[in-house]
Amino acid sequence: MKTNAPFLRLGLLSVSIATIFLLSACNAPVRMTEPSEWEGERDYVQMDRTLQGQVVIKDVNRSKVSDNLLQVQAEVQNTSRRMTRFNYAFEWFNEDGILITSPPVTWKTRQIEGNESIFLTAVAPHAEAKDFRLKVMRPVSRN
Template identity: 35%
Template sequence: MKNNFCCRLSDGIGGLNVINHVKLLSMALLAAGLLAGCHTGSVNTVERAEPVARRQLIVDKRISHDPFLKQKLGIVAVNQATTPAGLLQIQVEILNRTSSYMRFNYQFEWFDANGMRVSTPASTWVTTQLEGGESKFLTGVAPTPACQDFRLKLIKSIN
């Protein structure tokens, strides 16, 4: 009687162990599947070790109200040039610091020598995307030769 009870008890414990193993295995497989689905791969790049081009970098001031966006989206460098037409051209290199695909919006604003904002249809919110680890150049061209300064606004996309 006692032996029977022990056998049934051990069978029960063994059964529980099997169920636990199956559950663990299922969860591990599910997690692996989910991770494989989420991780779409990051961007690898190759370029000249010593670039010929020399960027005219400018000293910038950064104000961030979204710490999450700041953490994910890095501003690598800001450089400027002048177009053949004498217009100020700004190029901002941004980097997706995560390994996930991300989408965000940006907008260039332009200011004249008096600090007054210059209105133009070209100053609109633009949606763009970055793969994990990808860097991209955001380029803006001043709408008039009178523009001396700029501001780039960045915001997380909701679409």
């Protein structure tokens, strides 16, 4: 019986490795943290649920610059002790609530140290922008 043990172990090892490879096969690029549901009490902030407990939007202010362009500032705080990264983007809407598609929404990445607060600012692309929405999500991992 003892002499058969190496064969058995080799077989088990091979099956395990094969399973790992099969599971990873055809799966690239790996997608992580797809924000399945947005949340946020105010409709002008959409926060990825996976950032909950780590990143909070403390305050949002709006103003006007250059006479007629909407300016927005959001205070973001990392409530954890670890540095974290997040992606964010501002969407702009005209007075009828229609999304302004030009220029396209640009996602940017920021990092925030533990317990740090930072400000995200943006200026509307043109005077027709009367409202906005801030979207925050965890960076997407690719391999």
